[in-house]
Structure formats: structure tokens, C-alpha cells
Amino acid sequence: MAAKDYYEVLGVQRGAAKDQIKDAYRKLALQFHPDRNKSPEAEARFKEISEAYAVLSDDEKRKQYDAYGREGVYQRYSQEDIFRGADFGEFFRGAGFGGFDDIFSQFFGGGGTGPRRGEDLTYHLQLNLEDIVQESNREIEVPRSEVCSTCEGSGARPGTTPQRCGTCGGTGQVQKVQSAGFARLVRITACSKCGGRGYLIDSPCKDCRGRGVVQKTRKISIMIPAGVEDGHTLRLRGEGNAGESGVPPGDLYVVVNLAPHRLFARRDSDLYLETKMGVVQAMLGTEMTVPTLYGDVKLSIPHGTQPGTMFKIKGKGLPNYGGWGRGDQYVKVNVEVPRSLSDQQKDLLKRFGDQR
Numbered sequence: 001m002a003a004k005d006y007y008e009v010l011g012v013q014r015g016a017a018k019d020q021i022k023d024a025y026r027k028l029a030l031q032f033h034p035d036r037n038k039s040p041e042a043e044a045r046f047k048e049i050s051e052a053y054a055v056l057s058d059d060e061k062r063k064q065y066d067a068y069g070r071e072g073v074y075q076r077y078s079q080e081d082i083f084r085g086a087d088f089g090e091f092f093r094g095a096g097f098g099g100f101d102d103i104f105s106q107f108f109g110g111g112g113t114g115p116r117r118g119e120d121l122t123y124h125l126q127l128n129l130e131d132i133v134q135e136s137n138r139e140i141e142v143p144r145s146e147v148c149s150t151c152e153g154s155g156a157r158p159g160t161t162p163q164r165c166g167t168c169g170g171t172g173q174v175q176k177v178q179s180a181g182f183a184r185l186v187r188i189t190a191c192s193k194c195g196g197r198g199y200l201i202d203s204p205c206k207d208c209r210g211r212g213v214v215q216k217t218r219k220i221s222i223m224i225p226a227g228v229e230d231g232h233t234l235r236l237r238g239e240g241n242a243g244e245s246g247v248p249p250g251d252l253y254v255v256v257n258l259a260p261h262r263l264f265a266r267r268d269s270d271l272y273l274e275t276k277m278g279v280v281q282a283m284l285g286t287e288m289t290v291p292t293l294y295g296d297v298k299l300s301i302p303h304g305t306q307p308g309t310m311f312k313i314k315g316k317g318l319p320n321y322g323g324w325g326r327g328d329q330y331v332k333v334n335v336e337v338p339r340s341l342s343d344q345q346k347d348l349l350k351r352f353g354d355q356r
Contacts, residue, residue, distance in 0.1 A: 006052035118243035118250035148208035227319035269327030
């Protein structure tokens with residue numbers, strides 16, 4: 001399938017000014033950045049819009065593209081030159097995202113065809129409301145790949161040395177040249193002989209079998225913020241799977257899953273509880289014991305309380321995530337009407353009704 005037009009990718013007109021191109025890229029980059037968007041197609045979309053911006057934001061590359069299209073750009077520039085020529089840093093600095101090198105090493109392994117950055121991992125952490133009433137540390141066990149300690153990631157048996165691949169000359173990539181009329185098209189692909197590594201292993205390490213990584217289960221300590229919300233994701237940089245040939249490891253994403261509570265319903269930092277009360281208690285008033293996440297408290301019920309009345313216990317909700325203080329707890333009183341009465345009780349109620 002033919003590559004999309006760069007202008008179409010960014011959603012701008014062919015004669016768009018640089019500021020328009022920059023604004024269009026900023027909006028799309030924030031939408032599809034892999035640190036924010038974890039959908040399967042986000043990485044490919046982010047790479048696509050970044051390539052379009054890299055070309056259209058540079059006068060010479062844009063002129064080449066307008067005259068000869070995408071293939072004309074790739075005839076003149078390597079993939080690394082296309083991306084490295086643009087200042088992506090201004091879009092990501094201070095936004096809480098990975099920097100330029102981190103992002104594009106994930107896509108291209110430093111050159112587009114070599115070993116890739118380690119895979120990201122996702123871990124679902126099950127918590128209860130009681131677990132988030134204050135900041136705490138939690139130790140989790142994560143199965144992941146790690147650099148082999150026997151060969152130190154080389155994949156070669158100790159005492160031996162990997163040999164440079166003769167097919168690609170150690171670059172991990174090969175060029176395929178195609179001619180179409182007067183055009184000469186150059187396509188750069190990963191070397192099939194060495195798999196993009198740039199070297200071959202004659203005597204593989206017995207522990208990792210030449211892969212340079214081994215599978216282990218690692219204990220990792222994480223900090224759980226107070227009042228964290230269900231579905232919130234914590235990112236631990238470098239705690240994912242190991243990368244090949246010394247490239248950076250992936251990241252670990254810990255997704256917080258809060259289990260439904262047997263007593264409380266949550267709305268932001270406020271908690272809601274339903275309790276039952278007899279008719280006489282509601283009519284005469286009483287004091288009842290109410291559970292909270294911080295222990296039982298006494299709640300005064302005034303006389304004449306109506307069914308469904310909501311009482312507020314200030315400061316007994318969850319901590320405000322990312323802020324100060326705590327929410328409140330709301331107690332809904334459900335008045336229970338007796339299903340059966342004795343003759344004496346019926347007589348008393350009848351006389352009570354006659355007096356009103």
C-alpha cells in the first residue's frame with residue numbers, strides 16, 4: 001500500500017506555513033504519543049506523523065518532497081537523517097514524556113533496522129479502598145527478560161567473540177536498489193543473515209542460547225499514591241523487558257484495579273454508605289455506630305428523620321489524589337417498616353394515629 005501524503009497525514013494544505021505545520025504536529029503528537037496512547041495502532045501513527053513533520057518542517061527536505069515525493073526524500077536522506085534533522089524536543093520537554101532518543105530508539109533501535117528497544121510490560125495490581133487511604137509501598141513480582149549475566153548480553157559463550165556479519169558489514173542493515181524508469185529507488189532493510197544485529201554467534205551462550213537475555217521473575221517495589229483512582233497507570237522506566245545488544249530496556253506499566261467494596265461506593269474522593277434503621281429510632285432520634293475506613297464513629301440521628309435522608313461525616317472519605325485533604329463520607333439512612341405487628345403494637349399505633 002502506498003504511503004500517505006505527508007500533508008494529508010498532518011491534516012494541512014500543501015502550501016501551509018511552518019507555524020501551521022508545527023501546530024498540527026503538536027496536536028497529533030500529544031494524541032498518539034506512546035506514553036499516553038497505548039492502543040495497538042498508536043506507535044505506527046506516531047511514527048507516521050513524526051516523519052511527515054520532520055520532512056515538512058525542513059526547507060530542503062520539503063522541497064525534495066514536493067518535487068519527487070517520499071521516495072525522492074529517501075533517495076537523498078537516510079531514515080536517521082530524516083528524523084534527527086528536526087527538533088522534536090520542544091514538543092516533549094516538560095510534558096512528562098520520554099525524550100527524543102527514548103522515543104525513536106523504541107521505533108528504530110537507533111537506526112531503524114537494528115535491535116529494538118525492550119518491550120514494555122503491563123502489570124495489573126489489585127487493591128482495596130483500605131490500601132489507598134495513605135501512601136504506601138507495595139512489592140510486586142514481575143516475570144521479564146533480563147540481560148544474561150553469563151555472557152553479559154553478547155549471546156556468545158564466555159571466552160568467544162561474536163563475529164561481524166559479512167553480509168551487512170556489521171551495520172545490521174542492507175540496501176536494496178530498484179530502478180523504475182529514470183528513478184533509482186534505494187530501500188534499507190534489516191539484514192536477514194544476522195537479523196539486524198550486525199554480528200553472528202558461532203558459539204552461543206549455554207544459559208541464554210545466544211539471545212543475550214534470560215527470563216526471570218523480579219521483585220520490584222512501587223509507591224502507591226494515596227487516593228489513587230481505579231485504572232490509573234504508574235510508569236516505571238526501564239523495568240520492562242531487556243533490549244537486545246545493549247539497547248535500553250522497555251518500561252513497566254502498573255495498572256491499578258480497585259476491587260468493589262462490600263460497604264462503600266466511591267465517587268471521586270467521597271464515599272457513600274447505606275445503613276438501616278427502625279421506624280421508632282427514626283421517629284424518636286438515636287445515636288448509631290457507623291463504619292468508616294478509619295474506624296467506627298458515632299452518628300447522631302435527630303428525631304423525625306425521613307427515609308432516604310443523607311448525613312455527611314466530614315473528612316472520612318479518601319485522600320484527594322494529587323492534592324490536599326480528604327473527601328467526605330455520606331451515610332444514607334433507609335428506614336425499615338416492620339412486616340408484621342402484634343395486636344398490642346397495632347393498637348398502640350392506632351391510638352398514636354388518632355392523636356395526630
